[in-house]
Amino acid sequence: MLLGPSGCGKSSLLKSVGGFLKPVEGEIRLSGAEVDGPGPDRMMVFQEFDQLPPWKTVKENVMFPLTASGKLRRREAEDRARSYIAKVGLERFADVHPHMLSGGMKQRVAIARALAMEPAILLMDEPFAALDALTRRKMQEELLALWEEARFTVLFVTHSIEEAIVVGSRILVMSPHPGRVKAELDADGFDHRSVGGEKFQKLQTRIHDMLFADRIESHG
Amino acid sequence: MADGTAKPLPPSRPEFERTLPPLGAVGDVARPLTAFEKLTNLASARRIFLLLILAAIWQAYGAWLSNPLIFPPFTDVADALWDSILRRGLLWRAWASIAVLAKGYVIGVVLALVITALAVSTRVGSDLLSTLTAMFNPLPAIALLPIALLWFGLGETSLVFVLVHSVLWPLALNTHAGFTAVSDTLRMAGRNYGLTGIPYVIRILIPAAFPSILAGLKIAWAFAWRTLIAAELVFGVSSRSGGLGWFIFENRNELNIPEVFAGLVMVILIGLAVEAVVFRAVEARTVRRWGMQR
Numbered sequence: 001m002l003l004g005p006s007g008c009g010k011s012s013l014l015k016s017v018g019g020f021l022k023p024v025e026g027e028i029r030l031s032g033a034e035v036d037g038p039g040p041d042r043m044m045v046f047q048e049f050d051q052l053p054p055w056k057t058v059k060e061n062v063m064f065p066l067t068a069s070g071k072l073r074r075r076e077a078e079d080r081a082r083s084y085i086a087k088v089g090l091e092r093f094a095d096v097h098p099h100m101l102s103g104g105m106k107q108r109v110a111i112a113r114a115l116a117m118e119p120a121i122l123l124m125d126e127p128f129a130a131l132d133a134l135t136r137r138k139m140q141e142e143l144l145a146l147w148e149e150a151r152f153t154v155l156f157v158t159h160s161i162e163e164a165i166v167v168g169s170r171i172l173v174m175s176p177h178p179g180r181v182k183a184e185l186d187a188d189g190f191d192h193r194s195v196g197g198e199k200f201q202k203l204q205t206r207i208h209d210m211l212f213a214d215r216i217e218s219h220g
Numbered sequence: 221m222a223d224g225t226a227k228p229l230p231p232s233r234p235e236f237e238r239t240l241p242p243l244g245a246v247g248d249v250a251r252p253l254t255a256f257e258k259l260t261n262l263a264s265a266r267r268i269f270l271l272l273i274l275a276a277i278w279q280a281y282g283a284w285l286s287n288p289l290i291f292p293p294f295t296d297v298a299d300a301l302w303d304s305i306l307r308r309g310l311l312w313r314a315w316a317s318i319a320v321l322a323k324g325y326v327i328g329v330v331l332a333l334v335i336t337a338l339a340v341s342t343r344v345g346s347d348l349l350s351t352l353t354a355m356f357n358p359l360p361a362i363a364l365l366p367i368a369l370l371w372f373g374l375g376e377t378s379l380v381f382v383l384v385h386s387v388l389w390p391l392a393l394n395t396h397a398g399f400t401a402v403s404d405t406l407r408m409a410g411r412n413y414g415l416t417g418i419p420y421v422i423r424i425l426i427p428a429a430f431p432s433i434l435a436g437l438k439i440a441w442a443f444a445w446r447t448l449i450a451a452e453l454v455f456g457v458s459s460r461s462g463g464l465g466w467f468i469f470e471n472r473n474e475l476n477i478p479e480v481f482a483g484l485v486m487v488i489l490i491g492l493a494v495e496a497v498v499f500r501a502v503e504a505r506t507v508r509r510w511g512m513q514r
């Protein structure tokens with residue numbers, strides 16, 4: 001979980017891990033290997049809704065990285081795409097083009113597309129930020145359920161404290177621009193049922209104070 | 221508050237909750253269209269209606285002028301068109317033009333895509349392409365015909381050379397603009413799949429820029445068709461059977477004015493057909509289906 005105020009460089013950090021931006025100084029290593037350019041081992045779910053090629057149907061969109069990276073052949077890719085589309089609950093829309101979908105549905109396709117690759121690490125940039133509260137909550141639950149099933153590594157960017165605590169197991173709190181990591185907190189064992197609980201509130205206040213302190217400093 | 225007037229309060233109304241009756245009982249929401257509405261909803265029907273009105277105006281003006289050497293009435297031209305198709309091989313002439321056009325068009329399109337694809341991968345290439353299109357795009361391709369005749373002689377090659385020029389630059393310009401307008405997110409998604417180089421261009425850039433490319437293809441087609449007819453009008457004798465432009469030129473020399481008009485009508489009809497049938501079908505199957513254009 002990367003948590004920090006808007007504009008502190010969360011997206012930039014994620015894009016660097018994805019290999020889209022080159023760090024000016026230092027280097028990024030994933031299990032020992034230096035990140036050198038983008039690759040299908042690090043699938044990214046972008047913040048923007050226009051990340052799905054509009055000329056492909058939902059199913060083709062999920063299959064696209066599987067076949068383009070040479071990971072699977074068409075047949076197997078199709079089977080896998082179907083199963084992941086079912087996991088995000090979009091079976092009925094498998095043969096529809098993205099422009100027929102709502103923003104939340106597009107985001108779910110992007111998540112299915114990334115998960116179907118079964119990447120070493122999944123990079124998610126505020127994937128639920130533009131969704132309405134109801135869909136957002138449902139998507140968070142779905143992500144947790146999928147994670148429960150497959151236990152993949154996710155680097156998840158958010159600016160919502162609640163989302164960070166509920167979805168994440170470890171939270172990196174970042175300072176405002178220029179972003180630096182201020183704290184690493186343990187958020188394991190929280191889910192939607194713990195929202196409002198005593199421990200939850202304590203953690204929430206702690207993070208809130210950290211972010212809030214910066215705001216006063218930067219104004220003072 | 222200081223002046224004592226009460227601010228208006230939102231009106232309070234009694235609350236209610238109702239159990240909704242099943243939908244079927246409410247009645248149909250959709251109303252079937254009348255035959256007239258259906259007809260006027262068809263773009264082709266509206267267009268044909270307009271064409272009929274234009275033809276009627278033409279007929280009336282031609283009859284009023286009653287000088288068939290200057291402006292023959294519509295019926296004379298329709299007769300001449302029919303007659304030319306049956307007895308003077310007008311369709312064959314049209315085919316000769318289209319065959320040459322197709323060669324120039326295909327070569328031009330392939331060149332434009334290859335050049336643009338190479339250009340976008342480097343900054344120098346991009347600058348070079350911008351400069352070249354800025355230079356050649358305003359230059360009417362037909363102006364190159366004298367040089368083409370000097371280089372390639374009196375023949376189809378010269379025509380094809382000129383056609384390639386009429387297609388290449390407008391299409392390259394549009395394609396380049398389309399490529400540069402592809403969103404960063406889509407580019408990153410493509411690179412995330414591990415696509416680079418030519419596969420990246422073919423599988424991401426070209427489809428993502430397809431609305432622009434299609435617009436470029438349409439413009440290029442119109443330019444090519446004009447250029448070809450003009451070239452044939454001037455040097456038409458060069459192509460073996462002589463195309464539509466040559467047909468017009470010949471008949472003007474013999475003062476067969478209705479035939480001249482028939483030739484022009486044929487040029488227009490082919491232009492309309494390509495626009496309304498070919499490009500429309502491509503549009504419906506691609507950019508419209510993908511929701512990239514309304």
Ligand SMILES: Nc1ncnc2c1ncn2[C@@H]1O[C@H](COP(=O)(O)OP(=O)(O)O)[C@@H](O)[C@H]1O
Pocket residue numbers: 004005006007008009010011012013177178179
């Ligand atoms: N470490 C950094 N080095 C250079 N530029 C940065 C850095 N962090 C942030 N920026 C700049 O700040 C802007 C906002 O960053 P972004 O990653 O989009 O923020 P966030 O996603 O947290 O809102 C970007 O234009 C980025 O170039």
Ligand SMILES: [Mg+2]
Pocket residue numbers: 010011047125126
């Ligand atoms: Mg961001």
